[in-house]
Amino acid sequence: MxxxxxxxxxxxxxxxxxxxxxxxxxxxxxxxxxxAKTNEKCVDEAIDLCPVDAISK
Ligand code: SF4
Structure with a gap:
């Protein structure tokens, strides 16, 4: 999630x-x-891009 x-x-x-x-x-x-379909590929891109590492799954 x-x-x-x-x-x-x-x-x-x-x-x-x-x-x-x-x-x-x-x-x-x-x-x-x-x-949201949280298995979207772009989730990983967002995790990489987030400057403060606020996104996790
Ligand atoms: S700082 Fe907040 S708005 Fe910016 S990429 Fe991270 S989660 Fe998203």
């Missing part, structure tokens, strides 16, 4: 821009969409 650690997230928006099927921004932080 993919998770965003909201206390680490700095709201850069990169995960939502490269993986919009899974991540969305809310109140300046990223969150996993409710209906």
């Amino acid at each position: 993919v998770k965003v650690n909201k206390s680490k997230c700095i709201g850069c928006g990169q995960c939502a821009s490269i993986c919009s099927t899974v991540f969305e921004m809310k109140d300046g932080k990223a969150q996993v969409k409710k209906e």
Whole structure:
């Protein structure tokens, strides 16, 4: 299960821009969409790109 650690997230928006099927921004932080297919390939890209390692699965 993919998770965003909201206390680490700095709201850069990169995960939502490269993986919009899974991540969305809310109140300046990223969150996993409710209906997201979390096995999407782009989840791994988002994990690599996140500057603060806030995404885990
Ligand atoms: S890439 Fe990381 S820091 Fe940036 S919005 Fe997503 S979870 Fe937050």
